[in-house]
Amino acid sequence: MAHPGKQAAALAALEYVENDALLGVGTGSTVNVFIDALAASGRRISGAVASSEATAERLKSHGIEVLDLNITGQLELYIDGADESNPALQLIKGGGGALTREKIIASASRQFICIVDQSKRVDILGEFPLPIEVLPMARSFVAREIVRMGADPEFREAARTDNGNIILDCYGFSITDPIALEAAINAIPGVLTNGLFAARAADLLLVGHDDGQVDTVKPA
């Protein structure tokens, strides 16, 4: 049984899915509730672009067609969870390691609805360690660069992303300017992307509470 806040947010997102929609679908436990609820709702969608192999498998298990982003072009709607959201709806994502594909699909979508439970809302991003996807041969180099930037990178042991890369979880970044930090980390050679979704923040946040209430939040 999913956390009640996650469940409430995921169910609320169903209201934004139109018949025959072509959806982008994120990754994680909140999105899993959404996928299962979508299938159970009987809503008919044209297909979905998946942000991870796990999501693709779950969609297919419900008989939802999984499509290639190269074929679909721009998507109307992307639905995904997050690890943290600030009032501008800038996010930290990647706790499940799917950040790169998630950022691609979010950027290729007209609207990004983010579904979270109340615990994910923060004033300033960064309590959650910032994940960075890195090419394996660049691991030590990127880690040293992150230390030079004032944070503490930790290698996510025994984890490989769907793209065959490694994750550095970075503790202690002072994220007062998320757009600048996102760009600075992405400029390090060997970084595929980092988990800050600041240049492409969410457009709408659905926040689920334990009692089943859902807040609909627009960027401040």
Ligand SMILES: O=C[C@H](O)[C@H](O)[C@H](O)COP(=O)(O)O
């Ligand atoms: O890589 C994983 C994703 O960014 C998830 O959206 C994020 O970690 C939130 O996951 P959950 O819904 O399981 O809390």
